[in-house]
Amino acid sequence: MEEAIFWTLIILFFVYGMIPWICTAVLGFGVFRKSPSCHEVAFTFDDGPDPRFTPKLLDLLKKYNVRATFFVLGSKAEKNPELIRRMNQEGHLIGLHNYVHRTNWLMTPWTIRRELDRSASIIEQITGVRSIYYRPPWGLLNLFDFLLRKEFRIVLWSLMVGDWRSKGGSDKIKRRLMHKIKGGSIILLHDSGETWGANPDAPLHTIKALEDVFLDLSHRGYTCVRIDQIPPLGKQKLASEVSWKKKVMVSIWLKWERVFNWLFHIHPIDKNHPFLNVRIRTYWGKTVQLSDGEKIQRGDRVLELHFNNEVLYNMGIHSRSSIQLAIQMIRTTEQLLPKTLPIILNHPNYEKIKALYGVSMIYRGTKQFGFIVNDLPRGPFSFFTKIYLRLLMSVVHPQGKDRLQNKVEHLVPKMMVMSTKELMRRYPIENL
Known part of the structure; x- marks a missing residue:
């Protein structure tokens, strides 16, 4: 604690x-x-x-x-x-x-x-x-x-x-x-x-x-x-200048993320396709009732999911549209999600890992993989998570600034949870 x-x-x-x-x-x-x-x-x-x-x-x-x-x-x-x-x-x-x-x-x-x-x-x-x-x-x-x-x-x-x-x-x-x-x-x-x-x-x-x-x-x-x-700096910027600043911001943020991942022992599910990262941690939130009857409670162990924002950024700048980016993310997640099961089963205390868990503003489409999507309980964690993820969106997402200006009401972080039992049901070990 x-x-x-x-x-x-x-x-x-x-x-x-x-x-x-x-x-x-x-x-x-x-x-x-x-x-x-x-x-x-x-x-x-x-x-x-x-x-x-x-x-x-x-x-x-x-x-x-x-x-x-x-x-x-x-x-x-x-x-x-x-x-x-x-x-x-x-x-x-x-x-x-x-x-x-x-x-x-x-x-x-x-x-x-x-x-x-x-x-x-x-x-x-x-x-x-x-x-x-x-x-x-x-x-x-x-x-x-x-x-x-x-x-x-x-x-x-x-x-x-x-x-x-x-x-x-x-x-x-x-x-x-x-x-x-x-x-x-x-x-x-x-x-x-x-x-x-x-x-x-x-x-x-x-x-x-x-x-x-x-x-x-x-x-x-x-x-x-x-x-x-002194005349203030003009608001109009050359495209190359904006692009340069964006690159600097992304570079600084991604360097911070590498430090963050090292500190919290976060590692990729598949080193050859490092889109999803994970770490095993203790859950400290409120009790979550899952559709299969499982409960995730304070003190349970969970496998926490994290997007690799460097991969996400590269996907975004090479995508022709947000729809194409979304399709890429769904297909990649579909390929990588089954690979979380060996990570759980190979853990010394795998039977204590109750669920896959993540917090993100990119949650649409996750129900098709077996996750339930809940609002974060109001409080300091929810408040600072929303600020942090919106800053992340503005820096890493190729259209992050426009999304913050035009779709801010949709940029609310959600909690996504799927029980380990549901994961094993959807991806039987003999099929892996």
Whole structure:
């Protein structure tokens, strides 16, 4: 039981935190990371305002007539309203960085929303302007943060030079910035050294380095602008670009699945035709009454079925239509399903394996093989399974995005169960 809880928590963490991180930080979906401009760059500063360093930074920005964006913590803005007021008066953009510097992975969606609203209200009371720009601490988003896009513009970065550490001093920061800045860069820097992992005096080195950097950028013909002065990336994408992103998403997902299969000891029914994978596990759900009189109860052993999504993806991209893909899947399942019986019979405690069991959104047609199809009981497992499988559909299915937009009401995961007795009845051992 403890092992099941542990792995359930691992899966929930992956869905809640890692998938959004892959989608945003790695692939850039749903966030603003880089401008298409060839002549503009945007300097952004996190973790302030800081009464020790922010005034020095504002003096430098004013000296070189640079407009920047500050992603501030609401708690610090509350304590230093004069610095927020000065940022606004000198033409800088003020964004939000939560109320305190805490990762969204360790907070509930309603806590994040409450902190953002509180921080936005503090800024609005000081400046009269309510900010719509948001950068989560460490750039880490959770699954529900995508809902914030209705009200906030999520901004990450394209260039980070590790300026929160003092090692290497201003020369290291200056060298990295001058070497890596190019048109359209959104640069992440810090005007406070109080965050976990940062050195308290690190902003001094950043400010010193920027003196030379601003001069260098001016000579190179770059203009430093605020985030809201950069034209957003267009919605229209070239087909080749979309195809490239799709390939990257699929590649990342399939690498994760290989790790997942290794962790949970999932292996193919037939190594020569690896469309269906299986593992033997303990069933922890509610009692399921089967049509042949068998009951699957908590604590029973089952053979759990999994599609090989790499094979499924390759089937999809080479199919002329969804109907052809469905026919291929049915025929392949028909060939492989009887091969589950030797796996069961060769297990040391085969008599304790009560059923074949699976959860999927691809369940139509499974009744013809002897499965019963039930709704998943409402609860956390059902909720997170639906989110996980819809993400899987959007990534792996060739028309996944369109299906999510047009047929979302049909994309509900179902539980499919067939007793071992029914399997043996349908596929007698002498026929194998």
